[in-house]
Amino acid sequence: MKLGMIGLGRMGANMARRLIQGGHSIVGFDPDPDARKALESDGAQTADSLKALVESLPGPRNVWMMVPAGDITESTVGDLLALLDSGDTLIDGGNSNYKDTVRRAKSLAEHDMHYVDCGTSGGVWGLAEGYSLMIGGEPAPVEALRPVFETLAPATDQGWGHVGPPGAGHFTKMVHNGIEYGMMQAYAEGFAILQHKQEFSLDLHQVAEIWRNGSVVRSWLLDLTARALDENPTMDGIAPWVDDSGEGRWTVAEAIDLDVSAPVITLALLERLRSRDNDSYSDKLLAAMRNQFGGHAIKKE
Amino acid sequence: MKLGMIGLGRMGANMARRLIQGGHSIVGFDPDPDARKALESDGAQTADSLKALVESLPGPRNVWMMVPAGDITESTVGDLLALLDSGDTLIDGGNSNYKDTVRRAKSLAEHDMHYVDCGTSGGVWGLAEGYSLMIGGEPAPVEALRPVFETLAPATDQGWGHVGPPGAGHFTKMVHNGIEYGMMQAYAEGFAILQHKQEFSLDLHQVAEIWRNGSVVRSWLLDLTARALDENPTMDGIAPWVDDSGEGRWTVAEAIDLDVSAPVITLALLERLRSRDNDSYSDKLLAAMRNQFGGHAIKKE
Amino acid sequence: MKLGMIGLGRMGANMARRLIQGGHSIVGFDPDPDARKALESDGAQTADSLKALVESLPGPRNVWMMVPAGDITESTVGDLLALLDSGDTLIDGGNSNYKDTVRRAKSLAEHDMHYVDCGTSGGVWGLAEGYSLMIGGEPAPVEALRPVFETLAPATDQGWGHVGPPGAGHFTKMVHNGIEYGMMQAYAEGFAILQHKQEFSLDLHQVAEIWRNGSVVRSWLLDLTARALDENPTMDGIAPWVDDSGEGRWTVAEAIDLDVSAPVITLALLERLRSRDNDSYSDKLLAAMRNQFGGHAIKKE
């Protein structure tokens, strides 16, 4: 089918390519001309404005946004609301907060437009391996997009599904990322323990390779960990600085709102915050307290 | 090759079967005659005592123990020390504490016997899919066992490896299980969050299936989780009681000994302890404290 | 000075009494006539409506709200906005979220009214021992209320302070409660460890009493813990159910917003959530997973 793709960054461009390879027709838009040019060479038509993109699509239109969550998504939705017609469908494939999605879906529904949220997992590997798609929305527009989902997913009938009403897709993706944080932290801690056990001089890449086959902890994240350990087993030159993209925070907040105790996902987030605080005020104060009551020496900075 | 297998429970019997299917010749021993009989029907020779087993093997012997860690392993090693000859190799494929393994290997070395520790992962699926084997020991006896490892592993050159000196195999398996705890807890928390989000009426089995293909959190544990959710999505009849087998505790203790902060693995263990304490004294005391300072009502038991 | 007190529950009535005992003149309002009558017998004037209360105070008025945070505070502020005059001061002594306080202060400032937030700690003991007061607001109205703070606090120059602009008082009180959660949990866990060490048959009340004098962990919360352990050392009849009033949640959310890793305060909150979830879905799923991969028995409900 013919689909508009807004946002031709790492994720959006790859998804457009996978769709083109699957026989779909893509009109891409990105404010960066180089990004548009790159996609044109892969067979896409492009537009140099949202307006041009909308005008190049036959109605009822399907427009997929793959732009950063937050302000850019908000303004893009606002702009499209003025450009799209009733009956059109707007898909948010990014990592939006599900509460924003619920609100936006209501706003579009008032104009008889459809809003579909598609939590998208797969990272830079999705182009080759397919994406895992968690889809929220009304049944009709989701069903209409079936050919698109079947192409983006790893297989026609695998790795994608309509999980619930608008917001349910982004909610599910949010929790997916919370789990991801916990799993990553579990691996990271385990390999750190192995790495500190100097008496055994373990080869961490070898261990990861062994575990990849037949072990209980085998996973795709372990496959990637094995790659990382192969390339750089000592992690030389990599700062112990772990960013977070927001979905972990939302998962923690949501769990607390739901009265669900999720200590592992929560701690995985806190460890990321901690990784970026090399000058911890709390640790300094602890050292000062120990000095106050026990006369324990303070290490100077 | 010809190998003695001591312990024909769920793990030992399946490993014996996989070895037989791979062309090896097995002499099995278990105190339970039914277990012996069952394995005989799968093509193994059996012995009704450790002594008989040892005598039925040509020297230098290879004897694999697949018995519960702790007292039973300790007494079995003691018994075999009196029965084996110099040059023989004893393999511990169970979940022994690596410190015991180091000690036992030294003890056997004094009699010119070899001790090989093989951390074994794969559970009840190993018979069909192969086991992940983390092997510690001296190079010569490990190399001599290569045909056995190649058969037990998922593939000749995959899923097994000689990771270090005696103890290194069990150490690596211990950390493997610590990671397993963390991953399991991450999934469990994530699905609990989904389950509590009643407004979206999510189908947890469907979500697991979507994630199994293309998502960042895809893994073998997720495959099994999907099975569990397919069979019983509401977890009806299952008590919220999570056992632990000891390796998680050792991982936590080892991490602290190594000055490695491993909060996610640690919390995953603590959650298991918590699952078995329905009558938490600390929670009662918290309720009593709140009543003391704020007059907050106490819920009666 | 003459002060209006809105909300004559446990906290408000006791604060009014302490003010009366300190020579202030109180006009109290509560929708419950019994609450009004009780305070009258302690020497307060009362009013049967907000309007009557406002009219009974000379300008510029000082009106102290001691009502539940959230909707009731919101509507009370709204009602008073229509009744008060420019130059009047409204004090929120409850546990409002500091973000609401910042918003309300701006709203009142537009009418030339003052808004003072007073984080109040001390619980049911405050009447006798005085309250700890963390005060936010503009300098002038805070200074005008000095006589009130000097009376409510444990001593004229102790236990109260103007900590910053509107919201700073409630913010500080919020963090105070987060710390409180952490300390309570630390004590509760420690006493639970002592209680489980059956071989020493420790008398927990005796231990608490010993610690109350000279130990590093002596504190007012320990004094109360000792009382609770004296009254009911086995915690008989108390359900392991720990409520939370919201400030812990806000503290956790705020810490994450500020990129501060606060694992102990966070875990203290999660333990409270956990205490109220006797039927943990995550624990059930963990048990089901263990059964899937290792054939481990599931405990039936």
Place this chain on the structure above:
Amino acid sequence: MKLGMIGLGRMGANMARRLIQGGHSIVGFDPDPDARKALESDGAQTADSLKALVESLPGPRNVWMMVPAGDITESTVGDLLALLDSGDTLIDGGNSNYKDTVRRAKSLAEHDMHYVDCGTSGGVWGLAEGYSLMIGGEPAPVEALRPVFETLAPATDQGWGHVGPPGAGHFTKMVHNGIEYGMMQAYAEGFAILQHKQEFSLDLHQVAEIWRNGSVVRSWLLDLTARALDENPTMDGIAPWVDDSGEGRWTVAEAIDLDVSAPVITLALLERLRSRDNDSYSDKLLAAMRNQFGGHAIKKE
């Protein structure tokens, strides 16, 4: 009474001084002649060897060890076993592991000697304010030492107690320190949150002072925190490096052995480990994983 004091460091010397001030007669020993000389000037008799100390005491003797836990305590007990007579009492006032204490008490009992363990809290403030004493041992020797305990404690009948058989004192002290870790971490996290809330420009020392009077979180540790914040509110020059003395580790291990989930005490320990790991391998690996699956940038070291 007349008492031998072995170990005249910060703790032992101060305890000897408090005993002398209370009318007791002290014979002190320390390998450091300066430490002996310092105590002589405070009115103690000293001895230049364990043998000389033992010979200078009338039987049945009471000898108090205030030496570092571990090897030094072990060797001192061994030396004294050869010097003391049946009926003599040896007191370990240090932070020994209770399991060692149980073992040592048995060993002395075989020689009809008594072993009393005295968990001692109070730090450098104990000289002036008295020590909190948690005492384990047989009833008779503990009772015989009553005059000593009454002097060391803050008051004759406060702050000390015989809590159980040998080992119970050190066990109780161990848990005390676990609670201490949790409380300290709770305060440290709370003040870190306040410190990061730059929009309110909070004066942390002022906040601590307010809380010291009337608040729920008032405590001796808060008194000390207020001192530390007064001296150095920005914690300038203090490295975020928090040591630990071992008792926290034992508490965590003991809690797990007892199947008690103690997340706050445990996390408080892990945070200390974390404070000393500026080059976290796990954080580096997390950054590498994120790069692998999502192409997220790695911060260079």
